[in-house]
Amino acid sequence: MIISKDVLIIGGGPGGMYSSIIGALINVSSFIVESNDNLGGQPMQLYAEKDIYDYPGFLTIQPYVLTEGMKEQIKSYPDKIEVSLKTTILDIVKDGEYFLTRLSNDEIVKTRFIIIATGSGSFTPVKSDLLKEANYSNIHYVFQGEKQYKNKKIVILGGGDSALDWANYLNEKNITNDVVLVHRREEFRARQEKINKLSLNNTRTYLNFDLSKISKNNIVINGIESKEEIIIPYEFLLVQYGQEIKRLGDIDILKQIERNRINKINIDINCKTNVENIYAIGNSNDFEAKPNLIICAAAEGARAMYSIRKKIRDNF
Numbered sequence: 410m411i412i413s414k415d416v417l418i419i420g421g422g423p424g425g426m427y428s429s430i431i432g433a434l435i436n437v438s439s440f441i442v443e444s445n446d447n448l449g450g451q452p453m454q455l456y457a458e459k460d461i462y463d464y465p466g467f468l469t470i471q472p473y474v475l476t477e478g479m480k481e482q483i484k485s486y487p488d489k490i491e492v493s494l495k496t497t498i499l500d501i502v503k504d505g506e507y508f509l510t511r512l513s514n515d516e517i518v519k520t521r522f523i524i525i526a527t528g529s530g531s532f533t534p535v536k537s538d539l540l541k542e543a544n545y546s547n548i549h550y551v552f553q554g555e556k557q558y559k560n561k562k563i564v565i566l567g568g569g570d571s572a573l574d575w576a577n578y579l580n581e582k583n584i585t586n587d588v589v590l591v592h593r594r595e596e597f598r599a600r601q602e603k604i605n606k607l608s609l610n611n612t613r614t615y616l617n618f619d620l621s622k623i624s625k626n627n628i629v630i631n632g633i634e635s636k637e638e639i640i641i642p643y644e645f646l647l648v649q650y651g652q653e654i655k656r657l658g659d660i661d662i663l664k665q666i667e668r669n670r671i672n673k674i675n676i677d678i679n680c681k682t683n684v685e686n687i688y689a690i691g692n693s694n695d696f697e698a699k700p701n702l703i704i705c706a707a708a709e710g711a712r713a714m715y716s717i718r719k720k721i722r723d724n725f
């Protein structure tokens with residue numbers, strides 16, 4: 410199937426999402442390809458529960474609130490924005506003035522423009538073999554908003570900064586005081602102040618325990634040295650074993666794009682790359698003193714979209 414739009418946006422982080430919204434408002438249609446199973450990018454994948462202090466109009470706002478808001482905006486323009494999740498790009502060929510992009514779901518998207526909004530790459534949560542087989546909807550790899558965790562039994566797997574952040578956050582905000590943290594090593598691999606905070610709240614911790622079984626509402630853990638077996642009931646299992654990062658694959662046309670010594674894309678004032686009609690926004694590009702901030706990714710999306718609208722108007 411061939412889908413025709415004005416712009417293909419690669420990456421559904423804040424930059425990609427906002428580009429599509431501003432595009433819809435100025436009558437430029439777009440198709441977002443996102444490799445993850447959720448929109449939101451780094452804020453959702455890496456720090457969904459944290460407070461953001463530098464977003465205009467809010468003393469603090471949380472990434473999942475921002476993401477949900479932008480998802481609502483996207484949904485409100487069904488004739489202007491299409492989104493394909495869990496999708497990657499297989500190849501892009503030029504057909505006259507059009508890019509024909511073949512997706513991993515066999516669809517082909519035909520556009521005159523491309524915006525690269527891939528940030529630092531695609532983040533995929535690391536899963537153990539047991540977790541790969543456990544497809545229960547109450548196993549979460551990103552923090553999905555405090556409402557659904559209110560007064561629930563939560564088990565967190567992992568022992569790094571993010572796992573401890575989740576445990577501390579659930580306790581400090583009084584979302585629930587029934588939190589269990591399981592880590593397979595003898596010590597946490599997190600900053601000391603987070604470990605200190607953890608010891609002051611109600612989180613029950615099991616260090617040096619391995620996960621041996623998962624069912625929909627229980628996990629079984631075994632002491633690595635003690636061999637003790639413990640069954641822990643849960644209503645939500647939050648997994649934070651880290652993220653795997655993949656960068657844009659080997660696509661000829663994208664390999665022609667100039668990058669700097671840290672592999673970020675060089676752009677002009679309108680976020681155009683050296684390849685005609687391909688733009689790069691947000692954390693995928695770089696320039697002197699660039700602020701890697703959500704609003705900058707969004708602002709660059711607006712620049713790119715306004716430049717695209719001008720090109721469309723000038724040509725037709």
Ligand SMILES: Cc1cc2nc3c(=O)[nH]c(=O)nc-3n(C[C@H](O)[C@H](O)[C@H](O)COP(=O)(O)OP(=O)(O)OC[C@H]3O[C@@H](n4cnc5c(N)ncnc54)[C@H](O)[C@@H]3O)c2cc1C
Nearest residue numbers: 420422423424444450451527528530531691692701702703
């Ligand atoms: C721990 C941490 C805290 C931060 N705190 C703040 C803060 O308080 N305030 C602030 O303004 N900024 C903060 N930032 C920075 C902010 O998150 C980034 O500047 C912002 O996310 C950049 O948005 P983006 O859309 O360019 O990229 P990203 O957020 O990285 O999104 C890129 C998207 O593209 C997808 N993708 C990548 N490759 C492909 C591919 N080949 N095919 C399909 N999809 C692909 C990814 O899955 C992802 O969804 C923080 C960053 C971190 C890591």
